[in-house]
Amino acid sequence: MATLDDHSQATPTGPTITVIRRHSLATRITHWINVLCLSLLLMSGLQIFNAHPALYWGQYGADADPSWLSIGAVDGGTRGVLRIGNLQITTTGVLGVSGTGDDATERGFPSWITIPSYQDLATGRRWHLFFAWLFVINGSIYALIGFLSGHFRRDLAPSGEEISPHHLGQEIADHARLRFPKGEKARRYNVLQKLAYLIVIFILLPLMFATGLTMSPAMDAGYPFLLDLFGGRQTARSIHFICAWSIVLFVFVHIAMVILSGLWNNMRSMITGRYVIETERDDR
Amino acid sequence: MTFSITRRGLLIGSAAGLGAFGLTGCDDVVQNPNVQSVLDMAETLTMKSQRLLVPKDKLAREYSEADISPTFRPNGTSQPDSEAYAQMMATGFADWRLKIDGLVERPVELSLADLKKLPSRTQITRHDCVEGWSAIGKWTGAQLGPLLQSVGLKPQARYAVFYCADQLELTLDGSGTYYESIDLIDAFHPQTILAYQMNGKDLEVAHGAPLRLRVERQLGYKHAKYLMRIEMKDSFAGLWGGKGGFWEDRGYEWYAGI
Numbered sequence: 001m002a003t004l005d006d007h008s009q010a011t012p013t014g015p016t017i018t019v020i021r022r023h024s025l026a027t028r029i030t031h032w033i034n035v036l037c038l039s040l041l042l043m044s045g046l047q048i049f050n051a052h053p054a055l056y057w058g059q060y061g062a063d064a065d066p067s068w069l070s071i072g073a074v075d076g077g078t079r080g081v082l083r084i085g086n087l088q089i090t091t092t093g094v095l096g097v098s099g100t101g102d103d104a105t106e107r108g109f110p111s112w113i114t115i116p117s118y119q120d121l122a123t124g125r126r127w128h129l130f131f132a133w134l135f136v137i138n139g140s141i142y143a144l145i146g147f148l149s150g151h152f153r154r155d156l157a158p159s160g161e162e163i164s165p166h167h168l169g170q171e172i173a174d175h176a177r178l179r180f181p182k183g184e185k186a187r188r189y190n191v192l193q194k195l196a197y198l199i200v201i202f203i204l205l206p207l208m209f210a211t212g213l214t215m216s217p218a219m220d221a222g223y224p225f226l227l228d229l230f231g232g233r234q235t236a237r238s239i240h241f242i243c244a245w246s247i248v249l250f251v252f253v254h255i256a257m258v259i260l261s262g263l264w265n266n267m268r269s270m271i272t273g274r275y276v277i278e279t280e281r282d283d284r
Numbered sequence: 285m286t287f288s289i290t291r292r293g294l295l296i297g298s299a300a301g302l303g304a305f306g307l308t309g310c311d312d313v314v315q316n317p318n319v320q321s322v323l324d325m326a327e328t329l330t331m332k333s334q335r336l337l338v339p340k341d342k343l344a345r346e347y348s349e350a351d352i353s354p355t356f357r358p359n360g361t362s363q364p365d366s367e368a369y370a371q372m373m374a375t376g377f378a379d380w381r382l383k384i385d386g387l388v389e390r391p392v393e394l395s396l397a398d399l400k401k402l403p404s405r406t407q408i409t410r411h412d413c414v415e416g417w418s419a420i421g422k423w424t425g426a427q428l429g430p431l432l433q434s435v436g437l438k439p440q441a442r443y444a445v446f447y448c449a450d451q452l453e454l455t456l457d458g459s460g461t462y463y464e465s466i467d468l469i470d471a472f473h474p475q476t477i478l479a480y481q482m483n484g485k486d487l488e489v490a491h492g493a494p495l496r497l498r499v500e501r502q503l504g505y506k507h508a509k510y511l512m513r514i515e516m517k518d519s520f521a522g523l524w525g526g527k528g529g530f531w532e533d534r535g536y537e538w539y540a541g542i
Binding site: 048049051052054056059060061062063064065115116117118120121122123125126127129130132133213215216217218219220221222223224227233234237 | 315320323324330343344347354356413416419501535537542
């Protein structure tokens with residue numbers, strides 16, 4: 001969030017318009033590659049999940065073992081059911097059974113969200129592993145630049161004051177009322193943004209990577225501590241799934257915030273780097 | 285600053301977010317050969333990096349008796365349907381022979397009794413199906429490495445190709461015959477065994493009687509069941525789809541370490 005090309009324009013009556021350089025080129029490029037990778041990873045990942053739509057805890061887990069989550073068809077393939085623990089939800093038409101009536105087909109996640117749309121585990125794996133590589137390479141470049149350039153320290157690390165309960169409470173209340181920072185404060189990420197980005201960058205994405213590797217029999221042989229870290233391959237598979245949906249949740253909130261706090265300004269800053277802040281005269 | 289969420293803004297915003305989902309309609313892209321050849325680069329990268337990161341004799345984790353799965357799901361073929369197999373089964377595989385030939389100095393045919401006399405190994409390992417499930421079982425069998433050494437590999441030998449008694453999706457040209465292949469690194473791995481016992485008993489038909497491959501650092505489809513012949517080869521040329529295995533010919537990775 002350097003302010004390389006600040007140029008302010010004051011009009012006699014309105015607010016002052018300031019254009020700042022908000023996102024570095026590296027942040028912008030890696031961000032959009034991430035959008036591509038995460039979308040394709042999710043869709044191909046759901047294709048892979050559909051090959052065995054059940055999740056387990058521990059070292060092993062197959063059909064006869066108790067699963068903590070399963071998506072399937074019951075009643076002769078006519079009713080779709082999502083089961084989480086003892087909770088059963090009828091999901092006919094979407095999960096377990098896609099479509100209704102004569103078009104009803106048994107599948108975990110529906111075809112509109114999987115790559116490819118039809119059931120093809122081999123192709124789903126090829127897409128998943130290719131974009132996993134691209135995603136890891138892209139993420140490593142981002143992390144390297146983030147540390148070296150001071151981006152993480154300068155823009156993402158919250159200050160002590162920011163993570164005080166009072167300040168956090170204030171930010172949450174402001175967000176709930178859709179009151180976003182403006183003027184000078186809009187130059188920097190607010191603390192909720194910082195925490196959300198830090199959780200995604202330093203917790204969720206590394207967990208995705210590590211649990212993905214734990215599902216590899218070759219990597220488990222080379223690095224058995226992975227199995228101990230996550231408590232078994234099937235637990236790692238479950239965590240992989242949970243983290244994936246946590247990231248989806250983050251993306252939905254992220255997009256909602258982008259739209260609510262100024263779609264065009266945010267999109268422009270993520271594409272060209274230029275972000276407009278409006279400063280009321282009496283704010284200065 | 286006021287918020288005016290216009291209809292247009294919302295629509296365009298949603299479209300941007302959901303744009304990627306539109307790709308599902310593009311199965312043409314998925315099936316495009318150029319796209320597939322780009323995606324194939326990942327398999328090469330995966331294999332090379334795993335071979336670099338995992339020492340070649342590093343063992344897959346071995347578990348305790350208590351960890352053995354209560355039920356071990358048989359997958360793929362659970363009963364080969366050929367007349368020849370039925371006859372072997374009827375005599376308790378007394379007439380079954382494993383042929384080892386190809387790029388070897390001394391081709392052999394081994395009975396089950398011969399195999400049981402060879403250096404063996406017992407291991408409790410996890411079987412990871414490509415579909416995502418796992419099961420733990422105890423396997424006993426002859427180590428493949430010493431066996432290959434005893435028949436003498438010719439210098440050109442690069443792959444062990446396993447021919448099986450079962451068939452899936454059989455077509456006129458015989459593609460559908462189950463076969464698999466591994467390279468010498470996996471063939472000589474200490475845990476790579478020709479298993480004749482599972483959980484302390486002779487291998488059941490559903491699990492590949494009388495003999496199956498265990499290649500513990502690879503996914504389940506590499507662990508060929510119903511072994512009939514091992515041919516040492518320098519390439520997969522002339523073998524059905526030319527990709528080195530039944531599932532490989534149908535799009536799965538030859539290197540199945542992840």
